Amino acid sequence: xxxxxxxxxxxxxxxxxxxxxxxxxxxxxxxxxxxxxxxxxxxxxxxxxxxxxxxxxxxxxxxxxxxxxxxxxxxxxxxxxxxxxxxxxxxxxxxxxxxxxxxxxxxxxxxxxxxxxxxxxxxxxxxxxxxxxxxxxxxxxxxxxxxxxxxxxxxxxxxxxxxxxxxxxxxxxxxxxxxxxxxxxxxxxxxxxxxxxxxxxxxxxxxxxxxxxxxxxxxxxxxxxxxxxxxxxxxxxxxxxxxxxxxxxxxxxxxxxxxxxxxxxxxxxxxxxxxxxxxxxxxxxxxxxxxxxxxxxxxxxxxxxxxxxxxxxxxxxxxxxxxxxxxx
Amino acid sequence: xxxxxxxxxxxxxxxxxxxxxxxxxxxxxxxxxxxxxxxxxxxxxxxxxxxxxxxxxxxxxxxxxxxxxxxxxxxxxxxxxxxxxxxxxxxxxxxxxxxxxxxxxxxxxxxxxxxxxxxxxxxxxxxxxxxxxxxxxxxxxxxxxxxxxxxxxxxxxxxxxxxxxxxxxxxxxxxxxxxxxxxxxxxxxxxxxxxxxxxxxxxxxxxxxxxxxxxxxxxxxxxxxxxxxxxxxxxxxxxxxxxxxxxxxxxxxxxxxxxxxxxxxxxxxxxxxxxxxxxxxxxxxxxxxxxxxxxxxxxxxxxxxxxxxxxxxxxxxxxxxxxxxxxxxxxxxxxxxxxxxx
Ligand SMILES: Cc1ncc(C[n+]2csc(CCOP(=O)(O)OP(=O)(O)O)c2C)c(N)n1
Ligand SMILES: [Mg+2]
Numbered sequence: 001x002x003x004x005x006x007x008x009x010x011x012x013x014x015x016x017x018x019x020x021x022x023x024x025x026x027x028x029x030x031x032x033x034x035x036x037x038x039x040x041x042x043x044x045x046x047x048x049x050x051x052x053x054x055x056x057x058x059x060x061x062x063x064x065x066x067x068x069x070x071x072x073x074x075x076x077x078x079x080x081x082x083x084x085x086x087x088x089x090x091x092x093x094x095x096x097x098x099x100x101x102x103x104x105x106x107x108x109x110x111x112x113x114x115x116x117x118x119x120x121x122x123x124x125x126x127x128x129x130x131x132x133x134x135x136x137x138x139x140x141x142x143x144x145x146x147x148x149x150x151x152x153x154x155x156x157x158x159x160x161x162x163x164x165x166x167x168x169x170x171x172x173x174x175x176x177x178x179x180x181x182x183x184x185x186x187x188x189x190x191x192x193x194x195x196x197x198x199x200x201x202x203x204x205x206x207x208x209x210x211x212x213x214x215x216x217x218x219x220x221x222x223x224x225x226x227x228x229x230x231x232x233x234x235x236x237x238x239x240x241x242x243x244x245x246x247x248x249x250x251x252x253x254x255x256x257x258x259x260x261x262x263x264x265x266x267x268x269x270x271x272x273x274x275x276x277x278x279x280x281x282x283x284x285x286x287x288x289x290x291x292x293x294x295x296x297x298x299x300x301x302x303x304x305x306x307x308x309x310x311x312x313x314x315x316x317x318x319x320x321x322x323x324x325x326x327x328x
Numbered sequence: 329x330x331x332x333x334x335x336x337x338x339x340x341x342x343x344x345x346x347x348x349x350x351x352x353x354x355x356x357x358x359x360x361x362x363x364x365x366x367x368x369x370x371x372x373x374x375x376x377x378x379x380x381x382x383x384x385x386x387x388x389x390x391x392x393x394x395x396x397x398x399x400x401x402x403x404x405x406x407x408x409x410x411x412x413x414x415x416x417x418x419x420x421x422x423x424x425x426x427x428x429x430x431x432x433x434x435x436x437x438x439x440x441x442x443x444x445x446x447x448x449x450x451x452x453x454x455x456x457x458x459x460x461x462x463x464x465x466x467x468x469x470x471x472x473x474x475x476x477x478x479x480x481x482x483x484x485x486x487x488x489x490x491x492x493x494x495x496x497x498x499x500x501x502x503x504x505x506x507x508x509x510x511x512x513x514x515x516x517x518x519x520x521x522x523x524x525x526x527x528x529x530x531x532x533x534x535x536x537x538x539x540x541x542x543x544x545x546x547x548x549x550x551x552x553x554x555x556x557x558x559x560x561x562x563x564x565x566x567x568x569x570x571x572x573x574x575x576x577x578x579x580x581x582x583x584x585x586x587x588x589x590x591x592x593x594x595x596x597x598x599x600x601x602x603x604x605x606x607x608x609x610x611x612x613x614x615x616x617x618x619x620x621x622x623x624x625x626x627x628x629x630x631x632x633x634x635x636x637x638x639x640x641x642x643x644x645x646x647x648x649x650x651x652x653x654x655x656x657x658x659x660x661x662x663x664x665x666x667x668x669x670x
Contacts, residue, residue: 038519039461040520046460097461105646105650106645106650110463111465124425126426155394158396158399159395160426188367188369189393194394259371317649318649322645326642
């Protein structure tokens, strides 16, 4: 399965959009946090988990999804939200804690909810699995179309919720795909020290479902494997477990000194940055022109700048609105 | 704050360092003490409270775990019953949802189920609190949730002196102890630390008795009872009230289970008025329990209805203006006094 030219352009545009957003956030994040770094300060307070380097997984999977499909994301959700079509202005405003944000500032960067495109998050590791499986069940019970995809980190595959939800999805043959982003770290703990198997795709055997590992942080390879799994789920053949190798180019969160990384790891990861690689392939193999890509990159930068402007110009929520929206 | 006389050249420690020191000192003399948790090894703990341990004691006794709280907290229960003294860290108390069975059905009940024949000597360290816009799954206190369930002791230090003494006491206790430390007191610059938490800490090992509150400021007109970071809010409010010629007494609970009801009652018997400050949710929590301790005992000591300054019963919002609106503060305590005195 190879992406069409339009899909390739969409994938590249969203990778660049996501990266540009993260780069912009990482600059703004430090406003008000220097010379003394205190997470509480600045226009974007709190923890910030950037997705730089992990874009291929989001676009390779979401290229096969429409708004009616369901995605649950993690504490590191920006690339997935963008690829799923979450409204960028409202998403960035939420990250700034503004009244115009997705939840009016109640959720924040780890809690991006956009029901219009069936996107949700949880900051608790592996807790996106149950809701994704439940949404898949809902579609099956109602005879409605739609596939649910849960994204999680490699570290999350050691959480009980992962195994329980996988088994449920398998035993009930639900339209569900589990996508593990293997960046080989869970904060400071390497996958090799936390996970009994080198690759989580082998765990699919425990649920009697297909499992795939996609090496290389390659958006086209991910596109292919995810496409098959999603088609399978749509056809009623049940869930698939996919683990994708990817790279966390940033720290676990902003402010992370990353002292736990082996020497040279960062340099190697940056040398394998998936965006320049994709760019080169679009030019060399897929007949894209330099002008086209420059235009796409410019459009992404403009789009991010507009979203940031929207967020900055938006009003803070009213403090007392903290007390509203607790119940439906 | 600790009641000890602090000379200017005496060593001051953050809570993070005093916790790590207590752990290290106990690990030196007791080979059964070992530590498990996420990022507590190489990283030294997200909040610095295990810093230096892996270098001194090695990865067998200082174990970075997978993100498998049910697994490793349950494992600590088994190890404790088998003769070890495990210390486990739940990185944020908010994560208790994925592992509470191991905590409240196993850790907290197995002594009882064994008719007292088993010991479960383990410490569950966990961080609490918000105020830095970390959102509703990373900012809670949940003191009442843990204190409500029988079978586990619960402590919550407000300063480094108590932090070390309570940790040592917890490590030597044959019952499970939940050790709840507030992120805003930890002395990690990136969280913005309350300076009053960093105090003189003796180098030698010592204990602070679990179950004993402390009057950290004496007063005549009103008793302010709190724990953790709320104690610092209360002390600041007491300063403001002093300027209004109101003499506030501040009680630092230090332990929630057992709760030192005698100290609370004695203070309120003296002042006749009670304000309880708690960053945990308002309803069904520590603040209600403190008030009940007084009113069930002797209603006649009260000159006014007690007042709670606690977190409203809503999930914790991300946006700074909303979160700050909800959090207890010195100003809210002063306002509570005004309401009470009116
Ligand atoms: C149940 C639970 N335990 C611990 C955490 C703290 N935590 C947040 S992110 C993280 C590491 C996650 O690793 P992984 O799943 O591989 O995702 P990555 O951060 O690498 O994208 C941890 C331990 C949490 N949020 N939830
Ligand atoms: Mg990871």
